[in-house]
Amino acid sequence: MLSQKDNELLTRVGPGTPVGELFRRFWIPALLSEELPGPDCEPVRLRLLGEDLLAFKDSDSRIAIVDAFCPHRSAPLFFGRNEEAGLRCVYHGWKFDVDGNCVDMPNCMEGPTFKDKVKLTSYPVVDRAGMIWVFMGPRDRVPPLPGFEWLEVPPDQRYVFKYQMECNYLQTLENEFDTTHSSFLHSTLDGNVNNPINKIAGQNFSNRRRMLDYSRITLVDTDFGSAMVTKQEPTPDGKDVYTLGVPFWMPSFSAAGALSAPGVFPLNLKVPMDDTHTVFFRFKWSKEPLSEKVLHEMKHGNYEFPKVFPGTYTPQANKSNDYQIDRVRQRFFNYTGIVNTPIQDFAMVENQRGPVTDRTRETLVSSDKYLIHIRRRLLEAANRLAEGEEPKEPWHPEAYRLRTRRIDVPTGTPVEKVIDALLALDPPIPAEPRPEELAAALPVLV
Ligand code: FES
Ligand SMILES: [Fe+2]
Numbered sequence: 001m002l003s004q005k006d007n008e009l010l011t012r013v014g015p016g017t018p019v020g021e022l023f024r025r026f027w028i029p030a031l032l033s034e035e036l037p038g039p040d041c042e043p044v045r046l047r048l049l050g051e052d053l054l055a056f057k058d059s060d061s062r063i064a065i066v067d068a069f070c071p072h073r074s075a076p077l078f079f080g081r082n083e084e085a086g087l088r089c090v091y092h093g094w095k096f097d098v099d100g101n102c103v104d105m106p107n108c109m110e111g112p113t114f115k116d117k118v119k120l121t122s123y124p125v126v127d128r129a130g131m132i133w134v135f136m137g138p139r140d141r142v143p144p145l146p147g148f149e150w151l152e153v154p155p156d157q158r159y160v161f162k163y164q165m166e167c168n169y170l171q172t173l174e175n176e177f178d179t180t181h182s183s184f185l186h187s188t189l190d191g192n193v194n195n196p197i198n199k200i201a202g203q204n205f206s207n208r209r210r211m212l213d214y215s216r217i218t219l220v221d222t223d224f225g226s227a228m229v230t231k232q233e234p235t236p237d238g239k240d241v242y243t244l245g246v247p248f249w250m251p252s253f254s255a256a257g258a259l260s261a262p263g264v265f266p267l268n269l270k271v272p273m274d275d276t277h278t279v280f281f282r283f284k285w286s287k288e289p290l291s292e293k294v295l296h297e298m299k300h301g302n303y304e305f306p307k308v309f310p311g312t313y314t315p316q317a318n319k320s321n322d323y324q325i326d327r328v329r330q331r332f333f334n335y336t337g338i339v340n341t342p343i344q345d346f347a348m349v350e351n352q353r354g355p356v357t358d359r360t361r362e363t364l365v366s367s368d369k370y371l372i373h374i375r376r377r378l379l380e381a382a383n384r385l386a387e388g389e390e391p392k393e394p395w396h397p398e399a400y401r402l403r404t405r406r407i408d409v410p411t412g413t414p415v416e417k418v419i420d421a422l423l424a425l426d427p428p429i430p431a432e433p434r435p436e437e438l439a440a441a442l443p444v445l446v
Helices: 004-011 018-023 169-176 196-201 208-212 292-300 319-324 327-332 341-349 366-386 397-401 415-423 435-441
Strands: 027-032 044-048 051-057 063-067 102-104 125-128 131-135 158-165 217-221 225-232 240-249 264-274 277-286 405-409
Touching: 004 018, 004 169, 004 366, 018 366, 027 044, 027 051, 027 158, 027 264, 027 277, 044 264, 063 125, 063 131, 158 292, 158 341, 169 264, 169 277, 169 341, 169 366, 217 366, 217 415, 225 366, 225 415, 240 366, 240 415, 319 341, 405 415
Parallel strands: none
Antiparallel strands: 027 131, 044 051, 051 063, 125 131, 158 277, 217 225, 225 240, 240 405, 264 277
């Protein structure tokens, strides 16, 4: 449970709020690259961190994310003319380039230099890994991009889609670190024999005791956020085995989830649109080109990528239709009666006590340990920033390269030593974990 004060602090994301300012110290994904298909394309409305924004690509394919309203009389720039290297407001013709400079002011009698005094708010952007990333913080504190290796993989090795969610970011973010829900929410009634995720990831949802065993888990804070170190079953020759998994990358990214296919890794990026809406970028990547079959399933909807209404990012199974719950399916096949894995999550987090749930009314238990840890981490970072101490994570891009991994150590090795070894980034990261190892390190399906 949280106090009302801390709940408010953790969930408000607008300009000037502690968490809103914290998010403004990180690069965050704003929209899919495909939403701006080419030069002079139609502008796209978006809302991020409580701000109404507009994205467009100019005649030279330079990308802009700018205030949605004209600085003259606040007309909506969405209706603007995207032409000749800038966006022109259709109310009185003022024109702006991608950096927000006013380059033409045709109705102005104040002289040719008056336009130099006018600026449209614009934010730095980078197009990477199928997403357009934005930095909405102070211009003199623009950090490097996070060092995720998947930011650099070729397009045929990744796939990303996004969903708009009807709740505060923290509800869906906490779900990533709610380490016991998969055994229930995402299970089928036959011991998961017919659960496609079970088959792919080798996870055993029927073994609930393993999922609930927190005595084997140590939560660690790192240069990028937090992670979970889990003691696994020993090797046949008696060595202790540990995995590092379910990383939390500040400010709101995780790798919780099952493998979509062998060697296809998940990323979940949760970005606040405002206090009551979140955009969820669901990203998959591989070290090899994705197969036609896997790509086709992702693009056309499968258990992990629910279908949306055409031209939107709203799932067809959503809050307005109770996520298409089928009570017969619930009675005879799966735990929820809801088909898609992410939609099962949406049904829970979009329907807690309101779009900003009241955390004073919770009854948390030890299996909520990780999500409590994440709250604390965010709360501390936001409070420190409010007192003038900048977050360090954006300035450690190399730490973001961490992969889930596993090591064998002599029996009885102190866990502190194990953690040091698991987090060591130099020498380079050990070989890619085999899928079954990764599955062991990732007990949460999100
Ligand atoms: S409101 Fe945009 S030019 Fe006047
Ligand atoms: Fe989940």
